[in-house]
Amino acid sequence: MALLQISEPGQSLDPHQRRVAVGIDLGTTHSLVAAVRHGVSECLPAADGRVILPSVVRYLDPAQGGSGRQIGFDALAAQVQDPANTVSSVKRLMGRRRAQVADVDKLSYTVVDQDGMAVVETVAGHKTPMEVSAEILATLRFRAEDSFDDDLYGAVITVPAYFDDAQRQATKDAAQLAGINVLRLINEPTAAAIAYGLDNSSEGVYAIYDLGGGTFDISILRLTKGVFEVMATGGDSALGGDDYDQALAAWVLAQQGIGADLNASERAAMHAEARRVKEALSSAASETFCANVAGRAIEQAVTPGDFEACTAALTARTMTAVRKVLRDAGVTKDEVQGVVMVGGSTRMPVIRRTVGDFFGKEPLTNLNPDEVVALGAAIQANALAGNSRDGDLLLLDVIPLSLGIETMGGLVERIVPRNSAIPTALAQDFTTYQDGQTALALHVVQGERDLVADCRSLARFELRGIPPMVAGAARIRVTFTVDADGLLSVSAKEQGSGVEARVDVKPAYGLSDEQIAAMLQDSFATAQQDIQARALVEARVDADRMIAATRTALAADADLLQPAEREQIDALMAALATTAQGDDAKAIENATTELAKATEPFAALRMNRGIQQALSGKKLEEV
Amino acid sequence: MNLNLQSNDFEIFGLSPRFAVDRAALDARWKDLQREAHPDRFATADAQTQRQAMQWSVRINEAYQRLKDPLKRAAYLCELHGAPIQAENNTAMPTAFLMQQMQWREDLDEAEGLADLERMADDVAATRRTLLQELQTTADDSQDWPALANQVRALMFVERFASDVENRLDLLGQ
Numbered sequence: 025m026a027l028l029q030i031s032e033p034g035q036s037l038d039p040h041q042r043r044v045a046v047g048i049d050l051g052t053t054h055s056l057v058a059a060v061r062h063g064v065s066e067c068l069p070a071a072d073g074r075v076i077l078p079s080v081v082r083y084l085d086p087a088q089g090g091s092g093r094q095i096g097f098d099a100l101a102a103q104v105q106d107p108a109n110t111v112s113s114v115k116r117l118m119g120r121r122r123a124q125v126a127d128v129d130k131l132s133y134t135v136v137d138q139d140g141m142a143v144v145e146t147v148a149g150h151k152t153p154m155e156v157s158a159e160i161l162a163t164l165r166f167r168a169e170d171s172f173d174d175d176l177y178g179a180v181i182t183v184p185a186y187f188d189d190a191q192r193q194a195t196k197d198a199a200q201l202a203g204i205n206v207l208r209l210i211n212e213p214t215a216a217a218i219a220y221g222l223d224n225s226s227e228g229v230y231a232i233y234d235l236g237g238g239t240f241d242i243s244i245l246r247l248t249k250g251v252f253e254v255m256a257t258g259g260d261s262a263l264g265g266d267d268y269d270q271a272l273a274a275w276v277l278a279q280q281g282i283g284a285d286l287n288a289s290e291r292a293a294m295h296a297e298a299r300r301v302k303e304a305l306s307s308a309a310s311e312t313f314c315a316n317v318a319g320r321a322i323e324q325a326v327t328p329g330d331f332e333a334c335t336a337a338l339t340a341r342t343m344t345a346v347r348k349v350l351r352d353a354g355v356t357k358d359e360v361q362g363v364v365m366v367g368g369s370t371r372m373p374v375i376r377r378t379v380g381d382f383f384g385k386e387p388l389t390n391l392n393p394d395e396v397v398a399l400g401a402a403i404q405a406n407a408l409a410g411n412s413r414d415g416d417l418l419l420l421d422v423i424p425l426s427l428g429i430e431t432m433g434g435l436v437e438r439i440v441p442r443n444s445a446i447p448t449a450l451a452q453d454f455t456t457y458q459d460g461q462t463a464l465a466l467h468v469v470q471g472e473r474d475l476v477a478d479c480r481s482l483a484r485f486e487l488r489g490i491p492p493m494v495a496g497a498a499r500i501r502v503t504f505t506v507d508a509d510g511l512l513s514v515s516a517k518e519q520g521s522g523v524e525a526r527v528d529v530k531p532a533y534g535l536s537d538e539q540i541a542a543m544l545q546d547s548f549a550t551a552q553q554d555i556q557a558r559a560l561v562e563a564r565v566d567a568d569r570m571i572a573a574t575r576t577a578l579a580a581d582a583d584l585l586q587p588a589e590r591e592q593i594d595a596l597m598a599a600l601a602t603t604a605q606g607d608d609a610k611a612i613e614n615a616t617t618e619l620a621k622a623t624e625p626f627a628a629l630r631m632n633r634g635i636q637q638a639l640s641g642k643k644l645e646e647v
Numbered sequence: 648m649n650l651n652l653q654s655n656d657f658e659i660f661g662l663s664p665r666f667a668v669d670r671a672a673l674d675a676r677w678k679d680l681q682r683e684a685h686p687d688r689f690a691t692a693d694a695q696t697q698r699q700a701m702q703w704s705v706r707i708n709e710a711y712q713r714l715k716d717p718l719k720r721a722a723y724l725c726e727l728h729g730a731p732i733q734a735e736n737n738t739a740m741p742t743a744f745l746m747q748q749m750q751w752r753e754d755l756d757e758a759e760g761l762a763d764l765e766r767m768a769d770d771v772a773a774t775r776r777t778l779l780q781e782l783q784t785t786a787d788d789s790q791d792w793p794a795l796a797n798q799v800r801a802l803m804f805v806e807r808f809a810s811d812v813e814n815r816l817d818l819l820g821q
Contacts, residue, residue: 408687444708620693
């Protein structure tokens, strides 16, 4: 089967010229980085040999000097004695205001709202979830670069399938702060399916049951001939292994008759012990819960039966989501060929038994449930970076939550229904209600409910520059585009005049471009960069790529062009090549843009031809 | 024929414009198309090629959504043949049909419990199947586009009702 291959001259499959691309699982309790080496996807270890990086960052008093923070195992070790400054499970805060974080009071650190987002109060000041996550991402990035002794080209980062637009954008912002080029955000269940799909080489319908530290995802996917199609996805972004720990801790306190509030240290100690006991019960018939709280030492015997009883409601919640997603996908549980277990929490025997009973078959567990998401992400990163040539998987994913706009009376009009295949775009026409109105405001929300108040506010879009007309005369076509990462962008055009409206986005949540730029300037993870030198290097790299891509395009499809168009393109290429030898970054950028504009129609013709040619050999039906 | 972004759904999918469609073949075709056009295939290419790929990928998804849903497919055929549905402006329905809709609504209000609702869901599904059969005859045999438009509008009522029953079942499931 012929694939439309766009490659740049000089890029070969020589292993020494491969791009370093990794998959990163940014998890609630721990994170991993993986890469494909010698055709095999594997997790990259730290210097001490451990592949897991606890998703914990501890901030130190700046007055003490030093790096100011600890990341990973060091931070985790300090959690019990310094809970206020040790930020764990920061994934629960991504894309959220304080009021939206479940059980925010039970966290061992203090969360407040700042500029409409939940931030953590630490001895080193207020830290946004993106900054905290960026510390973790940067650590993994440096680990990868050390492993390969080369710069990182890009990474595929995974997010729960149920993450909304704000949570996804926050993840991208964190990656940007860590200096990572995000090739694609993919959903964790999809990543797990990729890891299993290639190892087990099976076609069919799969359910991915992903119970992580903080989130639960259930997805139904179909794999046929190298294409992964997400049929439906669902879950609960506030349900995970942490909740099982909390339930056990609460049960122990109740058994011991302790009703008093615990301080932060004690809370942290209870959670740590609950996690230990939970893990022990995966293989032991009984385990003793030991802690020092409320002024005394407590010992509580816990059996698997006790644990399952006090967490039964949580497990039931996961199964409700499973039934719903099967309905959404239009498949019965019998049609599911295999169930993949993802996330350390699926090691709990009660989970494996409940899921196995429901589907009537043993779940698939042969890959390490802690590593499987990162492994799958690495396989996809490898493909996106252009390193592999045959057997590339294509992911056809869906948007997990419906998008809607606010209409009269606080109601939601759904414009993009959940489980729509992405990328997707929908256009809606609006008009003005006042003579001479030049601006229009739209409020976009995400969710399944009918009232705006019950949905998640994404952003307010202000469309400006509409030509003034009589009320009701303007026909403003607003196009909502959801890209392959599941992120929304909006464009608007007045149909009569063809004027493109300027779209100002006021996100309900997140960092503005200025804020991100400021954070980067504060030598966050890209310290000591000479900004000017970097701009010149980047401009030259972009120019080279543009020229190389244009040459390839001409070599293949020059016959699509008129002689005059060809001349113009040749002239602009030569001009760009000359400018790129100089030192003026701005001039190089401008020349690159000129060439890009001139080759735009050419690119369109090439794409049309490419699709047509590739499909002309396959007739769908004999007429 | 030159394939471009303005080609209609049937042209993009290489199908002759009829109501009857082989669903399995349609699905396979969708994947073949996305294999060629999806932005992930061009992750290392220049910005405009990526933009082109994005537009194509969106267009392919749009065509697929329309072609795979029988109601949307029928409505699209009406549009292509100059008899657009325009549901907002055309609300007149045969009396017998309206009576049935009212009866169904009353039954739904009075339904209690899983058995009632599942029986309603089955009834509606049966009606839907019959109407879809009729759509195929009108579209592919008679090619009577105004008549098809009427049938599509009727089926829209039925689908709306089926979705309400589905919502009630969802609520019960919680």
